[in-house]
Amino acid sequence: MTRIGGDVVVETLRALGADTVFGLPGQHALGLFEALRRADDVRVLSSRVENNLAFAADGFARARLAADPRGPVPVTPMIVSTGPGALLTLASLQESRAASVPVLGISSQIPVAGLGGGRHGYLHELPDQQASFRDIVKSVHVVRTVSQIPTALREAWTVAATAPYGPVWVEIPQDVLLAPASLPPLREVTATPVPLEPLPELVAEASKLLAAAENPVILAGGGALRSGAHAALPALAEALRAPVVSTFGGKGVFRWDHELSARSWLEDWHTTEFLAGADVLLVLGSGLGELSSNYREFAPRGRVIQVEADLGKLESNYPALGIHADVRLFLRALEVPPRAADGRAEATVADLLARVESRLDSQDLAAERKLVDDIRAAVPEGTQTFWDMTIAAYWAWSAWPPDGAPIHTAQGAGGLGYGLPGALGAAATGSPALAVSGDGGAMYGLAELATAKQHGLDVTWLVIDDGGYGILREYLTGAFGETTATELARPDFVALAESFGVPAVRSTPDSVGADLAKAVRTPGPSVVVLPAVLKMFAPTHLEKR
Known part of the structure; x- marks a missing residue:
């Protein structure tokens, strides 16, 4: 059979590591779904509504991250058609962006001649479909020829897999998907995200503050979970003898029944005061937003160190020593002298949880x-x-x-x-x-x-x-x-x-x-x-x- 642009899409996705695609067909996307039919090593899972399809892709990526947090970033392709189909994914992609989930959205488009307001009257046509996605996803990529497909998908995949993870969007016109492909079969397309390393001077300052702290506390957010800090975080907490509170998005990065686990009662005033009373609060992968700050009631009285992969979230809510970095890489670079276990931290955690329990009992x-x-x-x-x-x-x-x-x-x-x-x-x-x-x-x-x-x-x-x-x-x-x-x-x-x-x-x-x-x-x-x-x-x- 003649290879077409759709085949180049599927070959590229497979080379990048995708073995499962979430897809819902549409008139402009026929070339993509024909290529998926021909592929014998890519599974296609459908849904009945596009927003649910995007939620399912999000769930697939989250489940793979949870199962293997240190493995390859599970960028998950999701394919829909133009216009109404594409727009129905917006609310779902907003969730993926807010939760840093690597979803690769691929949409068909009207033929190239109609892009940018050229010819009018195409089914599902929008004046500027890209504009609907620019403020939702991390990046938008538009393809106009078959030869552009591999690089556009590789760039999008790289952005999705770079900390902070998140959704990306690629648009490919109908006629490009159906056009004969002169490119040879693709098997070695690779994406290599650049690690988000912390600046050494900032790590040294954080080390100094933590070493001098008398009452350090750690707040572990979704960025700690996504980065795979499951081993490094307990090692730090035990060295510092620091209690760990997990945000709602960070639950699971620190063992629930660990003697230093203050758990996740972030809407409880006792927990809010517990965090506020730390002389040094180390915030790992959280923007200290509305939920994590108990609806802005949190008011820290000590120093805050905030490690966050999303640059825009650094000090966006509270003054801090802001460190732009992947949490796991920051923890790998951090050096603090271990402290003797004197039972004080464990006692403060036990007391906090007892007060939470008493409040609920009342x-x-x-x-x-x-x-x-x-x-x-x-x-x-x-x-x-x-x-x-x-x-x-x-x-x-x-x-x-x-x-x-x-x-x-x-x-x-x-x-x-x-x-x-x-x-x-x-x-x-x-x-x-x-x-x-x-x-x-x-x-x-x-x-x-x-x-x-x-x-x-x-x-x-x-x-x-x-x-x-x-x-x-x-x-x-x-x-x-x-x-x-x-x-x-x-x-x-x-x-x-x-x-x-x-x-x-x-x-x-x-x-x-x-x-x-x-x-x-x-x-x-x-x-x-x-x-x-x-x-x-x-x-x-x-x-x-």
Whole structure:
């Protein structure tokens, strides 16, 4: 067969290391999907809606990062068609950008003659499709000839895999994808991201500050997790005798039950004060944004050292010794003299966690705490978990023990609908996956039950049905005493799942642990529906009183 531009795309992706592509066909992308059909060493996973396709690619990349944080950066290709198909991925790519997930978005385009407002009247035509993506992704690349394809994809792959990781966007016109390819078959295309090394003088200053600190504390963020600092971080914490608090995005980089682990209760005032009281706070891979700073209530009283791969986040919220670097490379360069273990740090951690426990005990939250415990107990080791923006997820941000069951949430951008498609992407890696959604978020991804069934993906979906947008109901009622537009009509989720050929069960708060355990251990997709109205713990301003 005559090789075409689409074949060059697929050959380049395979040479760069892709073995799985998430794709949804469209008229302008026919050349790409014909090339994927011809390829016998690239798997194609579809979805029903483009935003869910992009969420699934994000979930695939996160699951591979969690499984092998020191391995090759798992840049994950996602292919869609022009115009409406491309634009539907924007909210999902915003999440990938906020959470530093390496997704390579590839879109077809109208023919070259129409680019930049040349000829008009093409189906799906936009005046400037690139403009929609420039402020969402790390970089945008446009191809106009077949010979440009390998370099454009290599450049995009390199940007996606360079710390901080993130999504990139490549556009290839329809006629380029269908054009005969005169290039020889491609097998040796490589991308080599430049390591983001710290400046030696800044490392030396950080070493001096930490060595002199009497009460050092470490805040480990998503950048520490993405960089694969799982071994270097405990070594530093033990040398410094420094407690470690993990941000919601950094959960899993430091062992949950480690004697120096102060865990992740970032919306708890005791934890906020614990961080603020450090004479030197070492922030690894966090921008100290809204969630990590307890909604801007955090006010450090000591020195802050901030190590961050995203240059724009350095000192964007708090003054600090800002060090632009990959966290793992910074930790490799850092030298601090080890301290004797006198038990003081461990005692402060134990005291903090006891105060958090006492605060929770003082509120009527037994049902919520039991639910998190029941879900965790039902999940076997090695299961990837994906949580939508729902009250159960807000609890999991703080309370979920991630060791052996990594947690992935949409708290980077905060959009609804992430849970199920993210879990489908993770299941495509061969790992069992759990998705947790509220009934509101579940409605965004119901069509993907067909995807789960078609591909036989091992995903268990827990839908917590409280009759509406539960967290927004709490916010509105708390602020104004009443709620508006949060109460939802919804389907019979059990019957609907069964109509897709997916086994489902309606559970209760008493039986949900057993129902989930059975579903998770049954191969293939399954759904557990739990009618329940959950509450959040008391907000920050009440905690301070």
